[in-house]
Amino acid sequence: MPFSGERIYWLNDDQARPEAAPQNLPAKVDVAVVGAGYTGLTAALHLARAGRNVVVFDAVAVGHGASSRNGGMVGPGLHKLGITGLVNTYGEARAIAILGEGLRALDHLQTFLEEERIECDLTLAGRFRGARTPAHYGASARECDWLRAKIGLPSYNVPKAEQRAEIGSDFYHGGVVYVRDGGVHPRKLLLALVDKAFEAGVRILAPCAVTGLRRGLGGTEVQTDQGVLNAREVVLATNGYSDRRSAVLNCRVVPIETGACAVGPLTPEQMAELTxxxxxxxxxxxxxxxYRPTPDGRSFIFGGRFGAGGASLAAREAAFRRSITRVFPQLADAPLSHVWSGQIAYTADHSPHLGQVDGVWLAGGYCGSGVTRAIYFGTKLARRMLGQSDSETAFDALPFNSVPFRPFAPWGAGMLVRWHQMKDNRDLRAARG
Incomplete structure (x- = not known):
């Protein structure tokens, strides 16, 4: 949830303009979409273009959640289980299919932006992933070789002696460059989707909270804080902002708070040194x-699980400063112009999912890699609802199960984060000597 004093970099200037004009609640629609972020808007766009009468709801504002708070980094996404975890869980053939789906999702994003003529500062400059320890470098190099051989992922290893060509830091022990990763301006992408949806005839009601769903023979009664309407089909696209009001999705994901900050403005010389x-x-x-340079090349954005939930602005800034100067000591006195937080959604199997559960269409659980996946999954979900071809994904056979002991899951996730931080600190101490 937002904290007192937060400042979101992407909402500067005209990017903070209101998007949805007030509209009356219709009595009946073909599809009700809950959540006006990337997933919901993309699905709504494709459904409306196919002739469906679509209304999109958001409890707060269009793109209030992760779609306006993320880092704007795009890429294949890979998988949080890692190669070994994927192969051990599903076997090599399915692991290759799941990882290959990430490349297809990135191809889809590029094609979608080109065909729709969406200007959102897309750049595929690649991503350098630094290895914190020598052991990490060896593991990353082996993973890089496997991905290149098995799914054709363009990547190459960078030894420590050569990493200054990639990053203005000596902190890492080499790393890997993933050539096809890149970035967008997330708010520009969101507003472009809004404009496209409006052009297709989508109605957006925001703020208008969906408070409950009641299944019936003729569809679903959608209860909102502005009244009730009937929808033939419902899409839940609330992801990390799911709650008891979107119970079917909420029980299948765990919201995890992350933070981000912008450092700058910096000089062109500083930016060139850092990256x-x-x-x-x-x-x-x-x-x-x-972390990444901003699209205008004047600041740097850093993100991660920094600062405990509910922490003050000062505590969050201090946590960011410690992590940033660990890699870039030259930024010790650089100004933090923006600090904000947001929620991502994890699943029990660390995989994203889409499909239909209890008569409701769902898509989400992107596990922190949501920009590329949300556009892709929103499209795939709409195609599936329309009975169109090319709606399949490698994730379809994976059951979208409820999270065990869901009411306690956020607390457990917080404890796990602290445990992992302790183990990371131990590894760093060992690497230093």
Missing amino acids: PKARMHGETGRIFMW
């Missing part, structure tokens, strides 16, 4: 930091 090739960046580790 000589203007790449996206990440690192190995259980609790890791991601």
Whole structure:
């Protein structure tokens, strides 16, 4: 949830303009979409173009959640279980299919933006993933070789002696460059989707909270804080912002709070030192930091699980400063212009999912890699609802199960984060000597 004093970098200037004009609640629609983020808007767009009468609801505002709070990094997404975990769980053939789906999702995003002529500062400058320890470098190099051989992922290893060509830091022990990763301006992408949806005839009601769903013979009664309507079909696209009002999805994902900050403005010389090739960046580790230059090349955005939930602005800034200066000590006195938080959604199997459960269409559980996946899954979900071809994904055979002991899951996730941080600190101490 937002905290007092938060400032979101992407909402500067005209990107903060209101998107949805007030509209009356219709009595009946073909499809009600709950959640006006990337997934919901993409699904609504495709459904409306196919002739469906679609209304999109959001409890707060269009793109209030992760779609306006993420880092804007795009890529294949890979998988949180890692190669070994995937192969051990599903076998090599299915693991290859799941990982290959990430490349198809990225291809889809590129094609979609080109065909729709959406300007959102897309750049595929690649991503450098730094290895925190020598052991991490060896594991990353082996993973890089496997991905290149098995799914054709363009990537290459960078030894420590050569990493200054990628990053203005000596902190890492080498790393890997993933060539096809990149970035977008997430708010520009969101607003473009809004405009496309309006053009297709989609109605957006925001703020208008959906408070309950009641299945009937003729469809679903959608209860909102502005009245009731009947929908033939319902899409839940609330992801990390699911709650008891979207119970079918809420019981299948665990919301996890993450934070982000913008450092700058910086000089062109500073930016060139930090990232000589203007790449996206990440690192190995259980609790890791991601970072990237802003589209205008004047600031850097850092993100990760920093600062405990409910922490003050000062505590969050201090947590960011410690993590940033660990990699870039030259930024010790650089200004933090923006600090904000958001929620991502994890699943029990660390995989994203889409499909129909209890008569409701669902898509989400992107596990922190949501920009590319949300556009892809929103499209696939709409195609499936319309009975169109090319709606299949490698994730279809994976059951979208409820999270065990769901009411206690956020507490358990917080404890696991702290445990992983302790283990990461131990590894760093060992690597230093």
